[in-house]
Amino acid sequence: MAISTVSAENYLRDASGYSGEAEQVFVPDTTAEVRELVQICSAKGIPLTISGAGTGLTGARVPHGGYIVSLERFRKLEIEAGRARCGAGVLLRDLQAAAGRSRQFFGPNPTEDTACIGGIISTNAGGARSFHYGSVRRHILGLEVTFMDGRTVWLKRGDRVDFPITPIRLPATTKNSAGYYLQPDLEWVDLLAGSEGTLAIITEAELRLQPEPGAILSGIVFFSADANALDAIEAWRPLDELRLLEYIDVNSLRLLRPHYLEIPDAAQAALMIEQNLQSEEDPEVDAWTRRLSEHRAFEEESWFGFRASDRERFRTFRHTLAAMVTDMARRTGFSKFSTDLAVPVSRHRELHAYYRQRCQEVFPGKFTLFGHAGDANNHVNLLPATRQEANRCEELMYELAQHVVSLEGTVAAEHGIGKTKIELLKLMYSSDEIEAMKEVKRRLDPHWLLGRGNLFALA
Numbered sequence: 001m002a003i004s005t006v007s008a009e010n011y012l013r014d015a016s017g018y019s020g021e022a023e024q025v026f027v028p029d030t031t032a033e034v035r036e037l038v039q040i041c042s043a044k045g046i047p048l049t050i051s052g053a054g055t056g057l058t059g060a061r062v063p064h065g066g067y068i069v070s071l072e073r074f075r076k077l078e079i080e081a082g083r084a085r086c087g088a089g090v091l092l093r094d095l096q097a098a099a100g101r102s103r104q105f106f107g108p109n110p111t112e113d114t115a116c117i118g119g120i121i122s123t124n125a126g127g128a129r130s131f132h133y134g135s136v137r138r139h140i141l142g143l144e145v146t147f148m149d150g151r152t153v154w155l156k157r158g159d160r161v162d163f164p165i166t167p168i169r170l171p172a173t174t175k176n177s178a179g180y181y182l183q184p185d186l187e188w189v190d191l192l193a194g195s196e197g198t199l200a201i202i203t204e205a206e207l208r209l210q211p212e213p214g215a216i217l218s219g220i221v222f223f224s225a226d227a228n229a230l231d232a233i234e235a236w237r238p239l240d241e242l243r244l245l246e247y248i249d250v251n252s253l254r255l256l257r258p259h260y261l262e263i264p265d266a267a268q269a270a271l272m273i274e275q276n277l278q279s280e281e282d283p284e285v286d287a288w289t290r291r292l293s294e295h296r297a298f299e300e301e302s303w304f305g306f307r308a309s310d311r312e313r314f315r316t317f318r319h320t321l322a323a324m325v326t327d328m329a330r331r332t333g334f335s336k337f338s339t340d341l342a343v344p345v346s347r348h349r350e351l352h353a354y355y356r357q358r359c360q361e362v363f364p365g366k367f368t369l370f371g372h373a374g375d376a377n378n379h380v381n382l383l384p385a386t387r388q389e390a391n392r393c394e395e396l397m398y399e400l401a402q403h404v405v406s407l408e409g410t411v412a413a414e415h416g417i418g419k420t421k422i423e424l425l426k427l428m429y430s431s432d433e434i435e436a437m438k439e440v441k442r443r444l445d446p447h448w449l450l451g452r453g454n455l456f457a458l459a
């Protein structure tokens with residue numbers, strides 16, 4: 001085989017800390033090479049795992065044996081009005097930068113912008129702005145994929161899956177990336193988004209771009225009481241053109257404070273917002289003064305701005321938190337204990353109270369709670385220091401997931417199931433619904449070679 005290979009070292013873990021092993025890593029340059037690799041794997045029964053940028057949080061790109069294929073050389077990037085054509089290996093930040101030069105942007109914006117396009121499609125990633133724009137699936141206009149039978153096809157939005165499927169129930173949440181999207185009149189792009197590298201190899205995508213609004217107001221608002229921040233979330237969620245509504249709890253602020261001395265000392269919670277406006281003179285700008293006062297937020301010490309550099313500063317503030325928590329987990333050597341649970345937005349407050357109570361009982365002070373409050377998708381991060389504590393984390397994560405399912409929520413709002421959350425998928429779907437997913441898997445990958453161990457446990 002003439003396809004380039006590289007050392008496996010950088011492909012055997014992801015940001016969750018989950019690790020594995022592989023025989024070879026192949027880095028094809030063309031779809032013909034992808035087909036050749038698929039044909040060899042199919043003929044010889046070699047498991048094949050697709051690697052994106054490795055920022056995933058569920059071990060999904062990590063293999064246990066077999067070959068790895070990385071699409072990192074698929075870097076085509078063409079921007080037109082309303083759409084971008086990108087290779088699967090293009091990084092999200094490169095897409096956003098190129099789109100920005102034509103005053104456009106890609107709506108859903110997972111905070112980790114070093115993820116690649118193949119990865120964000122395969123996990124149906126969400127992010128802060130999914131609150132307004134939805135998850136990645138909604139923004140896919142077409143996909144070029146290679147199936148395990150060696151066919152490479154271009155699938156455009158509207159092309160329907162050409163075999164029968166059994167539809168499953170979906171949770172009543174605004175985001176979901178748990179399992180295959182088996183819905184009536186299923187379109188190919190909707191099935192492949194969120195399929196976590198188990199059904200086909202994506203080599204190229206056409207994604208929808210949005211025009212930049214006249215102005216964007218962004219800010220970080222600090223509160224002296226958590227309850228005031230929670231009231232503000234409910235009051236602000238329905239605001240017109242609010243495109244981002246993120247929550248940061250007191251423990252998270254404590255972690256951030258050494259890096260951001262300007263965080264008010266008395267702050268007990270913060271909300272990050274972004275709103276699309278007609279212009280910087282839009283009457284909405286003044287309305288924020290009233291809103292802050294209504295919810296007893298710190299008016300003078302909260303941060304607001306209109307410039308792209310302000311948005312980037314606030315994004316970095318929020319991202320630093322996620323990166324710090326990931327890094328702390330990596331340093332302890334335990335997997336990252338982070339939930340990706342979401343409930344219907346009407347249950348957000350109830351879930352928040354439950355999280356605080358259970359985490360405080362089991363891990364007093366050793367947890368953070370932050371994330372996508374607009375979508376009722378805050379992440380609980382548990383920070384164990386010992387093996388014994390890590391075991392308790394596993395139990396608590398399972399318990400939280402059970403509770404969320406009882407509230408008609410999802411066990412994976414945006415990160416997917418991968419290898420680390422298979423038990424949680426079983427909480428959410430019946431064995432018949434999981435069997436319906438396996439039927440699709442068997443049809444497209446009869447020898448169960450692609451992304452082996454993702455979504456379904458190995459027999």
Ligand SMILES: Cc1cc2nc3c(=O)[nH]c(=O)nc-3n(C[C@H](O)[C@H](O)[C@H](O)COP(=O)(O)OP(=O)(O)OC[C@H]3O[C@@H](n4cnc5c(N)ncnc54)[C@H](O)[C@@H]3O)c2cc1C
Pocket residue numbers: 014015049050051052053054055056057060061071088109110111112114115116117118119120121122123124125126127128196197198200201202203319322323326414415451454
């Ligand atoms: C600090 C931090 C913050 C994060 N914030 C967010 C957030 O706000 N929202 C969010 O949704 N996620 C977030 N994540 C998780 C992560 O960035 C996403 O899951 C992302 O979509 C993974 O992309 P990746 O390229 O790194 O994929 P990888 O981790 O490499 O792989 C993920 C899955 O995609 C599959 N895959 C990759 N490329 C292809 C392809 N070409 N064809 C088919 N399958 C493929 C892999 O097989 C695997 O199953 C965060 C992660 C970190 C570390």
